Amino acid sequence: MTTRYACLVAQEFPLQALLRFRPESRPKPVAVLDGEPPFEQVCSLNRPALTLGIAPGMTKLEMEMFPNAIVLTRSRALESAARAALLECAGTFSPRVEDQSSDGYFICVIDITGTEILFGSPQVLGESLLKKTHALGIQASIAISSNFQAARCLARGHSGVLFVPQGREGAALAPLPLTVLDLSPEHAETFAMWGITTLGELACLKETELIARLGQAGKELRLLARGESPHLFTALEADFPLEERVELDVPVELLDSLLFILGVMLDQLIVRAQSRILALASITLRLDLQGGTSHSRTVQPALPNTDRKLWLKLIHLDLQAHPPQAAIEALTLSAQPGSTSKVQLGLFSPQVPEPMRLDVTLARIRSIVGEGNAGRAVLQDTHHPDAFRVEPFTVAFSPAADRKSGTQRLAMRQLRPPELVIVNVRNLQPESFVFREKRYTVERAYGPWSSAGDWWKPTLWSLEQWDLVARAHDASWLCCCMTRDLMQERWQVEALYD
Amino acid sequence: MPSAQHLRAHIEANLAQRIPSALTPLPRLQHPVAPTGIPELDALLDGGLPVGAISEIVGPECSGRTSLALTFVASMTQAGKVCAWVDVSDTLHPESAAALGVDLSRLLWIRCGAATLNRKSWSRLEQGLRVSDLLLQAGGFSCIVLDLGSLSAEYALRVPLATWFRFRAAAERLQSNVVLLTQHGCSRNSAGLVLRLDPGSRLNPHSTVFTGLHHRAEVTRQRFPQGDILPLRKPPQSVPAAQWQTKTVWAGQR
Numbered sequence: 001m002t003t004r005y006a007c008l009v010a011q012e013f014p015l016q017a018l019l020r021f022r023p024e025s026r027p028k029p030v031a032v033l034d035g036e037p038p039f040e041q042v043c044s045l046n047r048p049a050l051t052l053g054i055a056p057g058m059t060k061l062e063m064e065m066f067p068n069a070i071v072l073t074r075s076r077a078l079e080s081a082a083r084a085a086l087l088e089c090a091g092t093f094s095p096r097v098e099d100q101s102s103d104g105y106f107i108c109v110i111d112i113t114g115t116e117i118l119f120g121s122p123q124v125l126g127e128s129l130l131k132k133t134h135a136l137g138i139q140a141s142i143a144i145s146s147n148f149q150a151a152r153c154l155a156r157g158h159s160g161v162l163f164v165p166q167g168r169e170g171a172a173l174a175p176l177p178l179t180v181l182d183l184s185p186e187h188a189e190t191f192a193m194w195g196i197t198t199l200g201e202l203a204c205l206k207e208t209e210l211i212a213r214l215g216q217a218g219k220e221l222r223l224l225a226r227g228e229s230p231h232l233f234t235a236l237e238a239d240f241p242l243e244e245r246v247e248l249d250v251p252v253e254l255l256d257s258l259l260f261i262l263g264v265m266l267d268q269l270i271v272r273a274q275s276r277i278l279a280l281a282s283i284t285l286r287l288d289l290q291g292g293t294s295h296s297r298t299v300q301p302a303l304p305n306t307d308r309k310l311w312l313k314l315i316h317l318d319l320q321a322h323p324p325q326a327a328i329e330a331l332t333l334s335a336q337p338g339s340t341s342k343v344q345l346g347l348f349s350p351q352v353p354e355p356m357r358l359d360v361t362l363a364r365i366r367s368i369v370g371e372g373n374a375g376r377a378v379l380q381d382t383h384h385p386d387a388f389r390v391e392p393f394t395v396a397f398s399p400a401a402d403r404k405s406g407t408q409r410l411a412m413r414q415l416r417p418p419e420l421v422i423v424n425v426r427n428l429q430p431e432s433f434v435f436r437e438k439r440y441t442v443e444r445a446y447g448p449w450s451s452a453g454d455w456w457k458p459t460l461w462s463l464e465q466w467d468l469v470a471r472a473h474d475a476s477w478l479c480c481c482m483t484r485d486l487m488q489e490r491w492q493v494e495a496l497y498d
Numbered sequence: 499m500p501s502a503q504h505l506r507a508h509i510e511a512n513l514a515q516r517i518p519s520a521l522t523p524l525p526r527l528q529h530p531v532a533p534t535g536i537p538e539l540d541a542l543l544d545g546g547l548p549v550g551a552i553s554e555i556v557g558p559e560c561s562g563r564t565s566l567a568l569t570f571v572a573s574m575t576q577a578g579k580v581c582a583w584v585d586v587s588d589t590l591h592p593e594s595a596a597a598l599g600v601d602l603s604r605l606l607w608i609r610c611g612a613a614t615l616n617r618k619s620w621s622r623l624e625q626g627l628r629v630s631d632l633l634l635q636a637g638g639f640s641c642i643v644l645d646l647g648s649l650s651a652e653y654a655l656r657v658p659l660a661t662w663f664r665f666r667a668a669a670e671r672l673q674s675n676v677v678l679l680t681q682h683g684c685s686r687n688s689a690g691l692v693l694r695l696d697p698g699s700r701l702n703p704h705s706t707v708f709t710g711l712h713h714r715a716e717v718t719r720q721r722f723p724q725g726d727i728l729p730l731r732k733p734p735q736s737v738p739a740a741q742w743q744t745k746t747v748w749a750g751q752r
Contacts, residue, residue: 376606410594411564476558477560477698
């Protein structure tokens with residue numbers, strides 16, 4: 001299949017964007033000024049203005065010499081709106097569109113390979129595209145070629161629709177002036193000195209001679225002039241805003257009432273995401289409250305999904321845990337799209353919690369035990385006591401690490417906070433202590449080991465750590481890790497060996 | 499004269515319409531088990547803790563309940579399974595768990611009463627039971643440890659028996675291991691296995707550092723004894739106990 005590119009060029013784009021909504025001004029001389037006052041200059045003008053004697057680069061003061069001319073100020077907002085409209089129009093012919101716009105020009109190249117069955121021959125497609133751009137109020141030119149750069153140059157050099165069959169790009173480009181190549185001032189000056197004015201003259205130059213004088217840029221310019229320059233097509237990916245907003249007639253205070261509206265809004269978001277084979281990865285809910293304040297919450301489950309009930313439950317649980325402080329006047333729901341990921345489980349892999357159901361369960365558990373108290377522990381690379389953090393729990397589908405060892409290890413039960421004990425000391429060693437209203441006699445004391453010191457102060461070690469094996473009168477047994485705070489002279493049971 | 503085997507076959511054939519296999523011992527349903535990771539205990543329990551049942555590990559403080567439960571969780575997580583630890587007293591030491599071989603990324607840790615100012619035992623116990631209920635409803639967890647090890651009998655024994663019955667039914671339906679760490683047995687008839695751990699003794703009394711403990715466990719209830727055939731006669735009884743030892747991380751391999 002022959003690759004084909006259609007290039008759509010709108011010249012004097014700042015002017016055309018302004019005249020889209022002023023069709024009555026088109027036959028009159030119009031110039032657009034750009035720049036910081038008082039140094040505005042003419043950046044774009046139409047043919048009547050050119051005939052009147054106005055030239056690009058004229059200042060505002062010079063423009064006062066032409067009282068019949070309409071002078072407008074450049075509007076970037078209108079330009080971006082016109083650009084979006086043109087790109088949307090181009091997108092109706094092919095999903096692969098590359099935006100090549102530069103200052104003052106709108107240029108987009110459409111990959112129309114294989115669209116003959118849908119839109120007819122390239123000439124018919126070009127005329128159809130031109131008709132649609134005229135309907136948008138933009139005058140444009142279209143060139144269709146099998147070479148990307150050739151189509152781009154031809155569209156800038158011709159008006160109307162031009163189709164160049166494969167292999168004839170060089171001949172079609174030959175009469176065009178060098179200005180269609182966007183030459184740098186140095187190259188333009190060099191070619192002017194050489195007397196080269198058209199692409200055909202440039203294409204006839206020897207490649208080695210050109211490289212010897214201009215370097216690799218010379219080779220690239222020659223390929224462009226011959227219509228043989230390669231190009232990697234980078235298709236434009238349009239933004240996909242997923243947002244819904246509802247303003248309430250009466251302020252709502254009850255969450256349950258809000259859920260009815262949320263359900264309808266979620267339906268809309270899910271339908272829009274599903275139409276592009278996407279799912280919702282996260283949802284941000286912004287509530288505009290009475291008094292001018294707002295309340296924002298973001299809900300993000302483990303996997304992107306389109307389950308309405310699940311989203312509604314997660315938002316409900318989140319709002320229950322973090323309720324708004326005033327009645328709600330308006331709500332905005334914005335979502336981040338994500339790919340509809342599927343996890344393929346093995347026949348012999350162990351059962352794991354279903355991610356969607358686990359999200360709801362974890363949200364419920366968090367509402368019972370508090371935020372940050374349900375998750376997976378992650379150890380930190382430090383010697384501080386209790387050096388861990390709790391991260392949100394997600395099901396790990398990676399293979400488990402095999403860490404089998406032959407020795408059985410002893411675990412500790414950390415007391416949070418440490419419990420104060422009364423200790424009798426003899427010969428600098430604990431002899432007996434009272435813990436949880438029971439007296440224990442120490443059978444064996446291991447230690448002390450100094451801790452809580454600073455390496456830059458070798459004399460300051462404020463904690464002594466002891467491992468004690470003790471027995472009570474009723475033969476009950478205790479094996480604990482005890483610390484002695486030398487600064488405050490107190491003993492604490494930090495952990496039990498169990 | 500017909501042999502006893504021939505006679506038995508003849509009687510069974512005649513009674514087949516009324517009593518199928520009248521004189522043949524019934525084959526016992528093999529209940530699946532999960533190894534604990536402690537060979538001595540696995541030998542005592544004929545393979546490990548019963549799957550789809552409540553296993554209650556009873557013992558005083560420092561008897562080795564936490565080490566046993568964490569070793570079991572380590573063997574489960576190393577097999578790629580997902581576990582949950584409902585920590586009613588917020589006493590889990592993650593560094594110990596990691597040292598015992600627990601894959602912490604596969605362990606959901608729920609710290610009851612850690613954030614709130616209300617650290618009363620009743621509140622924490624209620625949170626723990628509600629969380630366990632939710633986990634059993636969600637499914638997918640191969641092992642759920644409900645750690646009531648620091649609660650005295652005053653609290654643990656007041657949990658309604660209906661709660662343990664509900665947990666047992668859910669565990670059976672989901673084929674999950676529910677491990678209960680307590681100081682006094684509280685799940686009664688709902689438990690599939692009750693292991694009683696006795697206070698141990700310290701290893702190597704002459705060492706200069708604390709190196710570990712000896713543990714002793716006794717089976718006081720086993721609802722699913724292993725064996726292919728239900729014996730007609732009661733087999734000779736032995737003391738169902740096992741002993742093993744655990745070492746501190748700094749004690750080394752020997």
